[in-house]
Amino acid sequence: MSNPALELASEAGEQLARPVPADSPLAIRGLTVSYGEKPAVFSVDATVPARSMTAIIGPNGAGKSTLLKAALGIVPRLSGRVLAFGVPLAQVMHRIAYVPQRASVDWDFPTRVIDVVLMGLYRELGLLGLVRRHHRERALACLERVGMAEFAGRQIGALSGGQQQRVFLARALAQDADLYLLDEPFAGVDAATERAIIDVLKALKAEKRAVVCVHHDLATVTDYFDHVLLINVRRIAEGPVASTFTAENLQKTYGGRLATAHIDQLKLPAA
Amino acid sequence: MGAEFVQLSLTPLLIGVLAAIACALPGNFLILRRQALIGDAISHVVLPGIVVAFLVTGVTATWPMLLGAAGAAVVAVILIEAIKRLGRIEPGAAMGVAFTSLFAAGVLLLEQSDTSGVHLDVQHALYGNLESLIWFQAEGWHSLADPVALAALPPELVRMAVTAAAIALLTAFFWRPLKLSTFDEGFAGAVGIPTAAVSLGLVIAAAVAAVAAFDAVGSIIVIAMFICPPAAARLMTNRLEVQVLWSVAFAALSAILGYVLAGYGPLWLGADNAVSAAGMIATVSGLILALACLFAPHRARIGAPKGV
Numbered sequence: 001m002s003n004p005a006l007e008l009a010s011e012a013g014e015q016l017a018r019p020v021p022a023d024s025p026l027a028i029r030g031l032t033v034s035y036g037e038k039p040a041v042f043s044v045d046a047t048v049p050a051r052s053m054t055a056i057i058g059p060n061g062a063g064k065s066t067l068l069k070a071a072l073g074i075v076p077r078l079s080g081r082v083l084a085f086g087v088p089l090a091q092v093m094h095r096i097a098y099v100p101q102r103a104s105v106d107w108d109f110p111t112r113v114i115d116v117v118l119m120g121l122y123r124e125l126g127l128l129g130l131v132r133r134h135h136r137e138r139a140l141a142c143l144e145r146v147g148m149a150e151f152a153g154r155q156i157g158a159l160s161g162g163q164q165q166r167v168f169l170a171r172a173l174a175q176d177a178d179l180y181l182l183d184e185p186f187a188g189v190d191a192a193t194e195r196a197i198i199d200v201l202k203a204l205k206a207e208k209r210a211v212v213c214v215h216h217d218l219a220t221v222t223d224y225f226d227h228v229l230l231i232n233v234r235r236i237a238e239g240p241v242a243s244t245f246t247a248e249n250l251q252k253t254y255g256g257r258l259a260t261a262h263i264d265q266l267k268l269p270a271a
Numbered sequence: 272m273g274a275e276f277v278q279l280s281l282t283p284l285l286i287g288v289l290a291a292i293a294c295a296l297p298g299n300f301l302i303l304r305r306q307a308l309i310g311d312a313i314s315h316v317v318l319p320g321i322v323v324a325f326l327v328t329g330v331t332a333t334w335p336m337l338l339g340a341a342g343a344a345v346v347a348v349i350l351i352e353a354i355k356r357l358g359r360i361e362p363g364a365a366m367g368v369a370f371t372s373l374f375a376a377g378v379l380l381l382e383q384s385d386t387s388g389v390h391l392d393v394q395h396a397l398y399g400n401l402e403s404l405i406w407f408q409a410e411g412w413h414s415l416a417d418p419v420a421l422a423a424l425p426p427e428l429v430r431m432a433v434t435a436a437a438i439a440l441l442t443a444f445f446w447r448p449l450k451l452s453t454f455d456e457g458f459a460g461a462v463g464i465p466t467a468a469v470s471l472g473l474v475i476a477a478a479v480a481a482v483a484a485f486d487a488v489g490s491i492i493v494i495a496m497f498i499c500p501p502a503a504a505r506l507m508t509n510r511l512e513v514q515v516l517w518s519v520a521f522a523a524l525s526a527i528l529g530y531v532l533a534g535y536g537p538l539w540l541g542a543d544n545a546v547s548a549a550g551m552i553a554t555v556s557g558l559i560l561a562l563a564c565l566f567a568p569h570r571a572r573i574g575a576p577k578g579v
Binding site: 036096097104110111126128155157 | 303359444445447448450451453454455457458460461462463464505508509510511513514
C-alpha cells in the first residue's frame with residue numbers, strides 16, 4: 001500500500017504547481033473540511049473559468065454541498081485557500097450570490113414571496129434601511145425573470161417545490177452578483193421550472209457572469225454546462241465538459257456504483 | 272377602580288404584562304428555530320443558580336440571586352452546546368438532559384443546605400409572588416405623579432420594565448438579521464450576517480428575560496410565555512411582523528385576564544380564596560393557544576400538503 005504521508009506530500013506539490021488564473025471568478029486550493037474524524041472534503045482544488053457554467057458532480061456524500069459552503073465560509077474549513085476574482089473570497093462576498101438547497105429551509109416560515117426576494121438586498125438595506133419603492137420594483141423585476149411576479153404577495157408555504165426554487169433564484173438575482181453558486185437548483189423541480197431556471201442561468205452567463213451548480217442529473221450535464229468538477233471527497237477530475245465528462249472519469253468518481261448501462265445512456269461528449 | 276386598585280393590583284398587573292411580553296418576544300424566534308425548549312431549560316436552571324448564590328453569599332438579597340440565576344443560565348447554555356457536540360445528539364435531547372439534571376441538582380442543594388430559615392423555596396421559584404408585589408405607598412391614581420410614592424414602586428416593576436424595553440428595542444434593531452438567519456441560516460451567512468453571534472444573542476436575550484421574570488412571577492409563567500403566545504400568534508397570520516404583534520397582544524391578554532381570574536374567579540364561583548396568579552396566567556395562555564388551534568385563520572398551513 002502507498003504511504004499516506006507521501007501521498008499527502010505529492011498532493012501538496014500538485015497544488016503548488018496549479019496556478020490561479022487572475023480572471024478566475026472562483027479558485028479553490030487544497031480545501032479540506034471535516035465534520036467528525038473523517039474528512040467530508042479532502043484537499044480539493046477547483047478553478048472556475050470566467051464566463052462559464054460549471055457543474056460540481058459526485059455521488060451522495062461526496063462533499064459537493066460542503067465544498068460550496070466551506071468555500072463561502074459558512075462551514076469552517078480545516079485548511080485551504082479560496083480566491084474569488086483574484087482576491088481572498090471574504091473580501092468580495094458582495095459580488096457572490098449563494099442559493100442554498102431548497103430543502104434546507106422551513107417553507108412554513110411566516111413570510112411572503114416578495115419578502116424573501118427582498119432578503120437579497122440585505123447588504124444594501126443594512127440593519128435599518130427602509131425598503132423603498134425602487135427596492136420593491138427591483139425585487140418584482142427579479143420575480144418577473146423567473147416567471148413568479150404574480151406570486152409576489154403569496155405566503156411561501158403555499159408554493160410548489162419548483163416555485164420555491166424559482167423564488168430562491170429570484171433572491172439571488174436581486175443580489176446582482178458576478179458569481180452565482182447554486183446548490184442542487186434542479187432537485188425535485190418540474191420540467192417547466194427546470195427550463196425557466198436554465199434559461200436564467202444561461203442569460204447570466206451571456207452577461208459574462210459565472211455560474212457554479214452542484215448538480216446531480218448526469219443526463220443534462222453536456223446540455224447545460226461547459227466546465228465540470230468531479231469530486232468524491234477528493235477531486236477526481238476537472239476541466240471542460242467535452243474532455244473531462246468521460247465514462248472513465250465517471251467510473252472513478254462513482255466507484256462501482258454507477259452501472260455501465262447507465263453511463264452508456266448518457267450523452268457523453270464524442271471522444 | 273380607585274385607590275385600592277392602584278395600591279394592590281396595578282403593579283402586579285404591570286409586572287405580569289411586562290414579564291409576559293419580555294418572554295414572548297424572543298419566544299417567536301425560538302419557536303421558529305425549533306428551540307422553544309430552551310426557554311424551559313433556562314427557567315429550570317434558575318433554581319440551582321439562586322441556591323448556589325445563597326450558599327455563597329449567605330443572603331437572599333436580589334442582586335446576588337439574579338447574578339446566580341444568570342450564571343446558571345450561561346452554564347446551562349454551554350452545557351447544552353457541549354452535550355450536543357460531544358454526544359452528537361439532537362438539540363432537544365441535549366436541552367432535556369441539561370435542564371432536568373441541573374434542576375434536580377438545585378433541589379438536592381436546597382434540601383441539603385441550611386435554607387429552612389429563609390424565604391427560599393421551590394414553590395417561590397415556580398410560582399413567584401406576583402400578588403405580593405403591591406405598591407404600598409400609593410393612595411390612588413394621583414400617586415403616579417407623586418415622586419415620593421413613585422420612588423417606592425416595587426423594584427421588580429422597574430427591573431421588568433427595563434428588561435422588556437431592552438428586549439423590544441434589540442428585537443427591533445436586529446430585526447433583519449434575526450429574521451433572515453432564522454429563515455435561512457446558510458444564505459444569511461453568505462450575505463455577511465454573523466449567524467452564530469445572532470443565535471447566541473437570541474439565547475442570551477431569552478435568558479435575561481427568564482431571569483428577570485422568574486423572580487417576580489416564577490418559572491411557570493416564563494415557560495408558558497416563551498411558547499404559548501408566539502405559537503398562538505403564528506396561527507393568526509402568515510407574516511412574521513404581524514405574528515410578533517399578535518404575540519405581544521396575546522401575552523398581555525393572558526397576564527391581565529389571568530390575574531383578574533385568579534383574584535376574582537374563585538369568589539365568583541363561591542370559593543373563599545383566590546388562586547395563584549402565575550398559575551392562572553399560564554393557564555389562560557394555554558387556553559388562548561387552544562382556541563387559536565381551533566379557530567385561527569391560518570391554522571391549516573402548518574404541515575398542510577403543498578402539492579408538487
